[in-house]
Amino acid sequence: MATEQHSEGLTFHPMDQFIVKPLFGGTEVHWYTPTNATLWMGLVALCIIGLLVFGTRGRAIIPNRIQSIAELLYGMVRKMVEDVTGKDGLKYFPYVMTLFCFILFANFLALLPKSFSSTSHIAVTATLALLVFVGVTVLGFVKNGSHFLGLFWVSSAPLALRPVLAVIELISYFVRPVSHSIRLAGNVMAGHAVIKVFAAFAAVAAIAPVSIVAITAMYGLEVLVALIQAYVFTILTCVYLKDALHPAH
Amino acid sequence: MENLGQLGQYLGAGLACIGMAGAAMGVGNVAGNYLAGALRNPSAAASQTATLFIGMAFAEALGIFSFLVALLLLFAV
Numbered sequence A: 001m002a003t004e005q006h007s008e009g010l011t012f013h014p015m016d017q018f019i020v021k022p023l024f025g026g027t028e029v030h031w032y033t034p035t036n037a038t039l040w041m042g043l044v045a046l047c048i049i050g051l052l053v054f055g056t057r058g059r060a061i062i063p064n065r066i067q068s069i070a071e072l073l074y075g076m077v078r079k080m081v082e083d084v085t086g087k088d089g090l091k092y093f094p095y096v097m098t099l100f101c102f103i104l105f106a107n108f109l110a111l112l113p114k115s116f117s118s119t120s121h122i123a124v125t126a127t128l129a130l131l132v133f134v135g136v137t138v139l140g141f142v143k144n145g146s147h148f149l150g151l152f153w154v155s156s157a158p159l160a161l162r163p164v165l166a167v168i169e170l171i172s173y174f175v176r177p178v179s180h181s182i183r184l185a186g187n188v189m190a191g192h193a194v195i196k197v198f199a200a201f202a203a204v205a206a207i208a209p210v211s212i213v214a215i216t217a218m219y220g221l222e223v224l225v226a227l228i229q230a231y232v233f234t235i236l237t238c239v240y241l242k243d244a245l246h247p248a249h
Numbered sequence B: 001m002e003n004l005g006q007l008g009q010y011l012g013a014g015l016a017c018i019g020m021a022g023a024a025m026g027v028g029n030v031a032g033n034y035l036a037g038a039l040r041n042p043s044a045a046a047s048q049t050a051t052l053f054i055g056m057a058f059a060e061a062l063g064i065f066s067f068l069v070a071l072l073l074l075f076a077v
Helices: A003-008 A036-054 A065-085 A087-109 A122-151 A162-201 A205-245 B002-016 B018-040 B042-076
Strands: none
Touching: A036 A065, A036 A087, A065 A087, A065 A205, A065 B042, A087 A122, A087 A205, A122 A162, A122 A205, A162 A205, A162 B042, A205 B042, B002 B018, B002 B042, B018 B042
């Protein structure tokens, strides 16, 4: 890094916000250490419980605001699962709902100033994506047996092309968890880093107004990205689930 | 020699950003074609928004990969 620039404008590094730090002092991070990542993921769980359990506690016929939000969320995810995977996919709706709520709330809480964005870490998103990948693969073999391999054997293609297509399909199948996890982490990380880069420019008085406008615009875009990435992650989970339940090409 | 390695790192990170242009064209293409189709047949548009987002996500993932390569070059090498 250029050190002379550090002393003038950039007083902090844009990637510093993603460092995992222990909550109660010290620098060593063990698997049991409570860190800022633990704190913000715990807050995500608390927010979801607050919305879905305590928000709907009244079970009113005419819902109040919080109950309406919870019902809209539930209805939206349920419709998404039903539209993409069909009626028999509804058995797996609770898992998809959990995924959507966790990613949505993690993305939104990360937008608070001074917060920690847990979904910007590939360790977090790779865990989510690998759970989906392993779960869907096991489910496909349990439900369809060896017919699940028909996913790689494109029966509508000419016979000579099928082995080539099978290799391509196999590769694209195993790239799924990689792109599934990196898409979410990359989008969140990139957005937050861009905001921090613009924030660093605000230290220079001449371009500070431009920088503040840019931060505001990027923040608006990030709110949109937070929602869209949660939606994309869950809808891709539904698509993979559909492939496992109905592997015929 | 150390400076040469750093030069390569920065050059590579910069070159990796060219990949984002491809992702931009891909996402724009998806959205543009969706809009063109939606304006011709607005009644079918609502049922295809899920497909739109899936297509955008696939196009965008490859741009994110190039961003990741840039980050790896800057911080992980």
